[in-house]
Amino acid sequence: MPNDLVIVEVTDDHLDIMKSKNMKMLEEDGTLCNLYQRKTSGTRCSCWDERRQQADRSCITCYGTGWVGGYDKVEDILFRFPMTVREIIWTEHGLNLEQIPRVWTITDETIKIRDFIHRQSDEERFVLTSVEEALWRNKLMHIQAEVKIVDLNDILKQVP
Numbered sequence: 001m002p003n004d005l006v007i008v009e010v011t012d013d014h015l016d017i018m019k020s021k022n023m024k025m026l027e028e029d030g031t032l033c034n035l036y037q038r039k040t041s042g043t044r045c046s047c048w049d050e051r052r053q054q055a056d057r058s059c060i061t062c063y064g065t066g067w068v069g070g071y072d073k074v075e076d077i078l079f080r081f082p083m084t085v086r087e088i089i090w091t092e093h094g095l096n097l098e099q100i101p102r103v104w105t106i107t108d109e110t111i112k113i114r115d116f117i118h119r120q121s122d123e124e125r126f127v128l129t130s131v132e133e134a135l136w137r138n139k140l141m142h143i144q145a146e147v148k149i150v151d152l153n154d155i156l157k158q159v160p
């Protein structure tokens with residue numbers, strides 16, 4: 001049993017095989033999450049500042065998105081949390097090794113940067129800081145994202 005995403009050079013015939021292998025891995029070893037899709041339309045929140053094009057980041061009506069409700073919730077999407085990429089980052093204290101967690105999933109739902117996911121097992125929430133769709137010959141294979149854990153005092157912790 002492979003423990004991570006299967007990515008190989010493939011012909012058309014192999015695309016479905018690869019996708020179903022990854023799907024199987026996801027079903028066996030994925031983590032149930034709720035996806036929160038950040039609203040980009042709807043009813044403008046009363047906190048919205050038209051001149052600055054900004055919402056109040058502590059607003060509990062729109063959670064800083066500027067749209068009433070803030071997010072659309074999609075329940076029960078499986079994500080894999082296996083990938084930690086180490087990056088060497090230069091700081092004022094010298095070289096630092098930073099761990100950037102990555103997740104991946106296979107879904108028809110739209111996933112964008114600044115959406116967040118809620119891990120059901122431990123209630124942790126993760127904001128997606130980059131999202132990459134893996135396409136082979138215009139077919140969506142899987143979606144990978146870099147994530148950042150949501151702090152306890154973050155307004156995103158309050159989105160129902």
Ligand SMILES: [Zn+2]
Pocket residue numbers: 045046047048055056059060061062063064065066067
């Ligand atoms: Zn608001």
